Amino acid sequence: MSARLDSQLTGEEESALEQHLAGCARCRTEWAWLQHADALFAGPPLATPSPLLAQNVMARVQRHATRMTMLRGGMILFLGIVIILGMVIIPMVALSGPMDTVASSPATVSALVGVIVRIAGILATLAQAAYLVLRAVVASPGIAALVVYALAAAALVLWWVRIVAGPGSLTMR
Incomplete structure (x- = not known):
């Protein structure tokens, strides 16, 4: 039936459909509904947008x-x-x-200087400890692999951000 609405039936198929519709009330009802639905779309053409x-x-x-x-x-x-x-x-x-x-107050100034000296000593000790840890990490044989892995991860993250954000999105405007 939909092929007939689209004018795609041959003469034989169309006559066979007509014969079937003449004898089948259920198909005639469905055919009427299909024709009605097709007529709804055959109305005026859709409005075109402004140029x-x-x-x-x-x-x-x-x-x-x-x-x-x-x-x-x-x-x-x-x-x-x-x-x-x-x-x-x-x-x-x-x-x-x-x-x-x-x-x-001179006593307060003296105490404050003492506190500052102690804090500087603590910071110097922490800096020495950080230097020793950094030297141990750099001297280890796996550091090259770690650096390559970190660079590869950073490159993949930048590549992913570029894909997600779109080309040209990482440039300053």
């Missing part, structure tokens, strides 16, 4: 991308200013009171 639709959509996408780039840049600038101000102003305000107290 400027693609141009307008792409212009809007470009405007949105420009706005997002400006917003992202503004947010980065704002956060940078907040971080820098936080790193400069907060310590200045927080240390202004204690600095006045420390500067006016």
Whole structure:
């Protein structure tokens, strides 16, 4: 029946279908439904979009991308200013009171110098320990394999990010 609606039946097949429909009430009902459904699609042609639709959509996408780039840049600038101000102003305000107290008392200055010397000694010991660990790792025979593995992993991660994000997404705009 659908082949008949699509005009794909030969003369023999069409006459056989007509004979069958004449004798089968169930198929006649189905044929009526199929004709009705086909008539719904045979109405007026679909409206075609404006020739400027693609141009307008792409212009809007470009405007949105420009706005997002400006917003992202503004947010980065704002956060940078907040971080820098936080790193400069907060310590200045927080240390202004204690600095006045420390500067006016020689005993406090002496104790503070002692604490700073002890902290420097601890940091020097930690730096020596880190140097020894680093030397032991570098001197081990498996370091070359570890470096090759780390470089391969980094290359694969960058390759994956490029595939996921799309070409040109890792370049600065």
